[in-house]
Amino acid sequence: MKKSHIFNYIFAAVLCVFVLCSAGCFQKAQAQSRPRTQPQPAAPVQEQVKIDEASVFMTTSITPAGLMAVYRALGREANGKVAVKISTGEPGNKHFLSPELIKNLVQHVNGTIVECNTVYGGRRASTAAHYQVAKEHGFTAIAPVVIMDEKEEISIPVTGGKHLKEDIVGARFKEFDFHVVLSHFKGHQMGGLGGALKNMSIGYASSAGKAWIHSGGKSKTRPWGGAQNDFLESMAEAAKAISDANRNKILYINVMNHLSVDCDCSGKPAAPTMADIGILASLDPVALDQACVDLVYAAADGKDLIERIESRNGLLTIEHAEKIGLGKRQYKLIKLDS
DSSP, X not given: OOHHHHHHHHHHHHHHXXXXXXXXXXXXXXXXXXXXXXXXXXXXXXXXXXXXXXXXXXXXOOSHHHHHHHHHHHOOOOOSSEEEEOOOOOTTOOOSOOHHHHHHHHHHTTEEEEEOOOSSOSTTSSHHHHHHHHHHTTSTTTSOEEETTSSOEEEEEOSSOXXXXXEXXXXXXXXXXXXXXXXXXXXXXXXXXXXHHHHHHXXXXXXXXXXXXXXXXXXXXXXXXXXXXXXXXXXXXXXXXXXXXXXXXXXXXXXXXXXXXXXXXXXXXXXXXXXXXXEXXXXXXXXXXXXXXXXXXXXXXXXXXXXXXXXXXXXXXXXXXXXXXXXXXXXXXXXXXX
16 A cells, blocks of 8 residues: 555544544533533421331420411321310319410311210210300300210220220211310329320210220229229220221320319319420320420429329320330420421
8 A cells, every 4th residue: 555545544534533522522511511400409308207206296385376387297187077176174274275275276177176075073064064164165166066975975996905995985976087186285183194195085985985994994884993004004095996096087286384283174273383385296196195294204393293193103094005006105306496
């Protein structure tokens, strides 16, 4: 081959390489000159909760706005025909949840306030008198009120119970699609403490159901004289029946104010000796009540309520509730104020 031909081939090859390199550099430069798409900020992430923990949300603002804040934090919207379970409070008691505090939440969920008659006498032992008390205490002015056992009662099953195989509740319980268990956390003359678990058990029970729980499943007419621990464990078992009947159509809120050692069922409760703490909410009633107890124990002025809890062995209800699978005592406290 002639030298001139070799030269031509080499020249052509070099030229091709130059052209290809130039094109690549141009594309790279062009790519670098184009504005980059900025990554979208991640959506706010709720605090990480371990798989063996329940979320408990808390605010120190005991106001209608604070109540709405913990409800929204749960992320479970109450829908359908909504029951809001409260205590209407025995006449003479002023510590029960005020209509002014709960009005916005009750009306936001288009709720019906529900209750059952008592078994110990008082002005809430009969339906007509109980409706009158609900009116006097201001609840009928903010929402419809239903006394669930006003005509009859029904039985719902208890699974895994040690004392109870059934829970006896007001028949109108079955009318509702969703339940908001809105409880005033405080002490209790017999149970030591009253929160979500007490409101779900004694609160939902008909008069006969209350006797059934108090007696540890031995009598539907005589509430007194049963073993204390049987009563405490039966409350947990009845609460589980309510939870099981509603599955994911239920949520729990505890308001920690007017922290008397006595329940709202007392017409002459002891005056509170500790400061208000806040509002807590969870999808797990066991974690919720445990968190409230822990806050009482952590409070500098909690001595009287602690004595009431311990003297009645009140923690057994929470412990038994966890044992039978109602919920978990381990929780993550998420403070909404911060």
